[in-house]
Amino acid sequence: MASRMLVQQRRVPAWMQHPLVRKVGLGFVGVLLFLLVWQLLVLLGLLKLPAPTQVFADTRELILHPFYRGTGNDAGIGWQILFSLRRVALGFSFAAIVGVAIGMVIGASPLLYDAFDPILQVLRPVPPLAWLPISLAAFKDNEPAAVFVIFITAVWPIIINTVVGVQQIPRDYRNVARVLRLSKWDYFWHVMVPATVPYVFTGLRIGIGLSWLAIVAAEMLIGGVGIGFFIWDAWNSSLISEIVIALFYVGLVGLVLDRCVAYLGKFITKGSEV
Amino acid sequence: MAKPLIEIDHVDMVFTLPDGQRYPALKDIHLEIHEGEFVALLGHSGCGKSTLLNMVAGFLRPTAGGVVLRGRQVTEPGPDRMVVFQNYSLLPWKTVYDNVALAVRAVFPRLSKAAQHQRIQTALEQVHLWGAQHKYPAQLSGGMQQRVAIARALAITPQVLLLDEPFGALDALTRGSLQEELMAVCQTVGMTCLMVTHDVDEALLLADRVVLLTNGPNARIGQILKVPFPRPRSRHEVVHHPSYYTLRQQVVDFLQQQRRRRAVAVRSAAGTGTRKVAVGFLPLTDCAPLVVAQAEGIFAEYGLEVDLCQENSWADLAEGVLSGRLQAAQMLAPLPLALAVGCQDQPPQPALKVPLVLSRNGNGITVSRALYEQGVTDVAACKDYIARTGERLVLGVVHPASMHNLWLRYALASAGMDPDQDVELVVAPPAQMVYHLEAGHLHGFCVGQPWNTYAERRGLGKCISTSLDWWAGHPEKVLAVHRGWANDHPDLEVALVQALMRAGERCDIPKQRPAIAELLSRPEYLHLEPDLIRPGFAEPLATESHYPRLHQFAVGQASSPLPAEGVWILTQLARWGLTPLPQNWWEVVHTIYALDVFIQAAQALGRPDTIPERRQFALADGVLFDADNPLAYLEQFPIRRAIDYRTVCLVEREESPCVP
Numbered sequence: 001m002a003s004r005m006l007v008q009q010r011r012v013p014a015w016m017q018h019p020l021v022r023k024v025g026l027g028f029v030g031v032l033l034f035l036l037v038w039q040l041l042v043l044l045g046l047l048k049l050p051a052p053t054q055v056f057a058d059t060r061e062l063i064l065h066p067f068y069r070g071t072g073n074d075a076g077i078g079w080q081i082l083f084s085l086r087r088v089a090l091g092f093s094f095a096a097i098v099g100v101a102i103g104m105v106i107g108a109s110p111l112l113y114d115a116f117d118p119i120l121q122v123l124r125p126v127p128p129l130a131w132l133p134i135s136l137a138a139f140k141d142n143e144p145a146a147v148f149v150i151f152i153t154a155v156w157p158i159i160i161n162t163v164v165g166v167q168q169i170p171r172d173y174r175n176v177a178r179v180l181r182l183s184k185w186d187y188f189w190h191v192m193v194p195a196t197v198p199y200v201f202t203g204l205r206i207g208i209g210l211s212w213l214a215i216v217a218a219e220m221l222i223g224g225v226g227i228g229f230f231i232w233d234a235w236n237s238s239l240i241s242e243i244v245i246a247l248f249y250v251g252l253v254g255l256v257l258d259r260c261v262a263y264l265g266k267f268i269t270k271g272s273e274v
Numbered sequence: 275m276a277k278p279l280i281e282i283d284h285v286d287m288v289f290t291l292p293d294g295q296r297y298p299a300l301k302d303i304h305l306e307i308h309e310g311e312f313v314a315l316l317g318h319s320g321c322g323k324s325t326l327l328n329m330v331a332g333f334l335r336p337t338a339g340g341v342v343l344r345g346r347q348v349t350e351p352g353p354d355r356m357v358v359f360q361n362y363s364l365l366p367w368k369t370v371y372d373n374v375a376l377a378v379r380a381v382f383p384r385l386s387k388a389a390q391h392q393r394i395q396t397a398l399e400q401v402h403l404w405g406a407q408h409k410y411p412a413q414l415s416g417g418m419q420q421r422v423a424i425a426r427a428l429a430i431t432p433q434v435l436l437l438d439e440p441f442g443a444l445d446a447l448t449r450g451s452l453q454e455e456l457m458a459v460c461q462t463v464g465m466t467c468l469m470v471t472h473d474v475d476e477a478l479l480l481a482d483r484v485v486l487l488t489n490g491p492n493a494r495i496g497q498i499l500k501v502p503f504p505r506p507r508s509r510h511e512v513v514h515h516p517s518y519y520t521l522r523q524q525v526v527d528f529l530q531q532q533r534r535r536r537a538v539a540v541r542s543a544a545g546t547g548t549r550k551v552a553v554g555f556l557p558l559t560d561c562a563p564l565v566v567a568q569a570e571g572i573f574a575e576y577g578l579e580v581d582l583c584q585e586n587s588w589a590d591l592a593e594g595v596l597s598g599r600l601q602a603a604q605m606l607a608p609l610p611l612a613l614a615v616g617c618q619d620q621p622p623q624p625a626l627k628v629p630l631v632l633s634r635n636g637n638g639i640t641v642s643r644a645l646y647e648q649g650v651t652d653v654a655a656c657k658d659y660i661a662r663t664g665e666r667l668v669l670g671v672v673h674p675a676s677m678h679n680l681w682l683r684y685a686l687a688s689a690g691m692d693p694d695q696d697v698e699l700v701v702a703p704p705a706q707m708v709y710h711l712e713a714g715h716l717h718g719f720c721v722g723q724p725w726n727t728y729a730e731r732r733g734l735g736k737c738i739s740t741s742l743d744w745w746a747g748h749p750e751k752v753l754a755v756h757r758g759w760a761n762d763h764p765d766l767e768v769a770l771v772q773a774l775m776r777a778g779e780r781c782d783i784p785k786q787r788p789a790i791a792e793l794l795s796r797p798e799y800l801h802l803e804p805d806l807i808r809p810g811f812a813e814p815l816a817t818e819s820h821y822p823r824l825h826q827f828a829v830g831q832a833s834s835p836l837p838a839e840g841v842w843i844l845t846q847l848a849r850w851g852l853t854p855l856p857q858n859w860w861e862v863v864h865t866i867y868a869l870d871v872f873i874q875a876a877q878a879l880g881r882p883d884t885i886p887e888r889r890q891f892a893l894a895d896g897v898l899f900d901a902d903n904p905l906a907y908l909e910q911f912p913i914r915r916a917i918d919y920r921t922v923c924l925v926e927r928e929e930s931p932c933v934p
Contacts, residue, residue: 172363178351194367
């Protein structure tokens with residue numbers, strides 16, 4: 001055994017085995033390979049899309065000046081993303097507040113849980129865009145309708161995870177609270193909230209991901225401003241390279257959002273390895 | 275006696291299972307816990323001991339009966355009954371300090387910040403964790419976490435501390451040190467504790483009383499052991515205490531018996547509706563009538579299919595009949611009466627009836643070889659020996675409610691010794707006495723034959739007296755039957771009594787005895803050489819010329835239960851504080867002694883069916899006992915405990931509750 005391990009060590013230098021180097025390096029190689037294959041496919045005529053080199057050439061302006069400001073809807077891709085983010089922030093904040101509150105109430109009461117569980121189960125799988133017409137009908141305006149779609153998309157996983165979190169509070173913690181006759185407030189603050197936080201953040205992470213998915217689709221339909229509209233607009237103008245670069249940004253922002261919520265969750269539950 | 279701090283008052287617990295079936299977990303549990311006492315609940319897992327604890331804690335409401343703390347019924351959990359859970363139950367997002375602080379602030383909200391802090395610090399110092407107060411539970415070992423949980427409990431000074439297998443999840447080393455720490459803390463604070471455990475040594479180390487629960491369903495209190503080790507205790511002293519091993523053996527035997535019980539229960543349940551009867555016995559010479567009736571087909575003549583069940587101890591036998599696992603049993607004469615009036619703080623339980631005396635006499639007192647050689651040749655000589663050496667003699671008896679215990683105490687007291695102070699009396703099953711004598715746990719014992727002879731033959735001890743010296747013709751073993759079974763099967767009960775009367779008559783024919791000794795020696799009964807069984811039974815005992823009177827089964831109406839003797843037994847049980855002395859003593863004796871069944875059986879056999887109307891008699895010391903005036907008889911004894919003289923309610927609880 002020992003001799004084999006020695007042989008392996010000789011083959012790969014120690015610095016290359018550092019996890020960060022490994023990850024970044026291999027990731028970089030992966031991206032390069034991906035672009036290479038793409039380029040090849042286009043060159044061979046198998047893919048009717050602009051090649052990566054073409055994309056970079058076409059969207060130089062967009063990449064270099066993300067916060068360019070023109071007239072009307074003509075704005076840099078950075079602005080478009082910020083607009084979308086503003087809607088998501090609004091809708092998601094509502095969803096977080098309402099979802100956690102409802103989840104705590106329903107989770108704490110078996111009666112309410114039994115009453116509302118069917119509603120949750122039916123509304124949860126409704127696709128985000130299916131909400132758009134009804135919210136347009138209700139709000140008679142694009143902006144609140146878009147925010148509402150974000151809200152309604154994100155709220156279900158938040159509610160459901162909070163409910164589970166409250167229901168999963170270990171019996172022992174509840175027993176301790178019962179023996180000590182903790183007041184409702186003390187129980188809420190010292191037991192229920194900390195015990196539920198990890199579940200809530202699972203819900204928030206799913207929620208933020210879904211919100212970002214929903215906003216792009218919603219904006220394509222609503223129009224006006226935002227990254228979704230930007231993509232739709234580019235399609236209408238046959239600017240395929242712009243679509244490609246926009247998609248890249250959408251993915252990047254989604255990743256950053258997810259990581260932000262995850263980090264926040266980790267920060268808040270620090271010290272309580274639940 | 276002072277009012278108990280906690281009274282678990284005839285509690286039943288029935289769970290409704292998810293499929294709608296009802297599972298009776300606990301049945302008629304009665305337990306009183308006094309201030310400052312440490313009580314351990316011991317039993318196999320699933321027997322309902324945690325259920326019982328949870329009822330005291332208030333997490334569960336009993337189906338019947340109730341739990342009373344300081345005169346107030348327990349209806350919900352509260353900080354006066356703080357619980358230490360097996361899995362610590364600390365809040366992981368709070369530091370050690372904040373975990374304790376949460377409890378202190380919840381229970382003492384009006385206390386100043388400084389006073390609250392003082393409480394928290396004191397509690398953490400008591401468990402030696404001051405210094406780790408800013409750590410999170412996840413940073414601590416299991417043992418340290420449980421110490422935090424104990425500190426949290428101590429910090430709010432509950433009236434009783436409830437511990438639910440607190441050390442069950444810890445490794446042996448940590449468990450040991452935590453046990454000693456808990457013991458030290460409880461002793462300094464004088465905390466009342468109720469602890470659930472399945473660790474025999476833990477129970478014996480920590481508890482003042484060990485409550486043994488039978489297996490469920492319908493788990494009951496099988497036995498309560500007083501743990502006599504002086505406090506403050508240390509593990510070393512406890513383990514080397516002379517009665518440690520006898521106590522430990524008793525507990526282990528009980529638990530083993532419970533394990534076997536399920537198989538037997540299945541067997542006897544199959545026999546309902548037939549003429550099957552499970553009869554319990556202990557391997558002793560005077561189980562001869564049962565063995566003869568079985569081996570010679572007398573039971574079969576009466577159409578009985580008897581299953582003779584050998585048990586470990588008298589407590590097991592009593593538990594067996596009370597639980598319905600056995601329908602009848604050979605039993606110590608005082609035991610059914612003691613149960614009926616409530617032995618050792620247990621509620622009255624008139625569930626057994628006595629239609630027949632199985633044997634009279636047959637006991638002996640044996641002292642160790644060493645003691646005998648130092649001049650202890652009779653019981654009175656113990657006094658000189660104790661005065662000379664200052665040694666505290668440890669003597670074994672087979673059960674608190676046994677003629678052995680009553681005799682040994684009577685004899686010691688007659689010789690001017692207080693059996694509770696001058697010597698130590700411990701309980702051990704008859705078959706284990708010789709082992710304990712050999713191991714040096716006992717200096718002597720009072721036990722039935724053949725165990726005295728066995729000790730002598732092995733050169734370990736010397737039999738210095740037989741019960742003939744004390745009371746020739748004393749009732750020794752009786753037939754106890756379960757009242758409920760007898761009510762359902764009156765014909766079987768009479769048949770059983772008839773068969774045993776005839777077997778007893780057979781055992782009293784001297785010519786038959788060598789053959790019976792042979793029979794008893796078989797592995798399924800005594801599993802001893804016939805040589806050891808014959809002395810006193812089929813040939814004179816070395817020191818005696820009494821043969822064959824040492825064992826009487828039928829001669830001279832020996833088999834009829836005499837109520838006056840029952841009253842005498844009641845006086846002696848009360849004399850030593852084992853039971854109250856019932857004001858309604860005649861009622862008690864006549865309820866337990868089923869004279870009607872005896873008469874019916876005697877008539878059917880064509881034997882004399884009159885019970886001698888004897889109300890006065892005297893033991894060998896000549897002191898006259900008048901069954902119409904038991905209190906006067908008791909009061910003339912200079913050495914006795916305070917007499918608890920009161921009316922004992924004999925109605926079985928299910929039928930009509932007894933209002934005091």
